[in-house]
Amino acid sequence: MMTIDIRKLNAQKKYEGDMEFEYSAPDSLIDIPFVKFGTPIKVRFSYELFEDDSLEIRGSVAFRLEGQCSRCLKETGADIEGELDAYFQPTKDCEDYSYSNGIVDLKKAVEEAVMACLPFTLSCEEECEPIRFSSDDTVK
Numbered sequence: 001m002m003t004i005d006i007r008k009l010n011a012q013k014k015y016e017g018d019m020e021f022e023y024s025a026p027d028s029l030i031d032i033p034f035v036k037f038g039t040p041i042k043v044r045f046s047y048e049l050f051e052d053d054s055l056e057i058r059g060s061v062a063f064r065l066e067g068q069c070s071r072c073l074k075e076t077g078a079d080i081e082g083e084l085d086a087y088f089q090p091t092k093d094c095e096d097y098s099y100s101n102g103i104v105d106l107k108k109a110v111e112e113a114v115m116a117c118l119p120f121t122l123s124c125e126e127e128c129e130p131i132r133f134s135s136d137d138t139v140k
């Protein structure tokens, strides 16, 4: 469920509330070599619907990354959490996210929140030895 039905919230007078869902994000969001999502994105937020039908959400995105350590190349993982703050307006003439036909689609805001908190590298949870590509290494 990546959408919020504004008409339904208005009809039910649910102008505030909490929501959470999971989103299986595409690994293409990740820019680190040999690293993938180890879990779906856990999305949690509270929302507020204003009289002009604009919607504000504030919460978090949390997920696990799994793949090769960028230093020693061993399999490792990391738990990541980031902020999700977005403002949606029912008009295209705005600097915020816009929506149409009464349906707010959260996908873009969630994906941008995920990308904003992605690290540049993945490394072991404990210190590890960087792999050395030394010309002095000889096979005995």
Ligand SMILES: [Zn+2]
Residues within 6 Å of the ligand: 069, 070, 071, 072, 073, 074, 076, 123, 124, 127, 128, 129
């Ligand atoms: Zn490592």
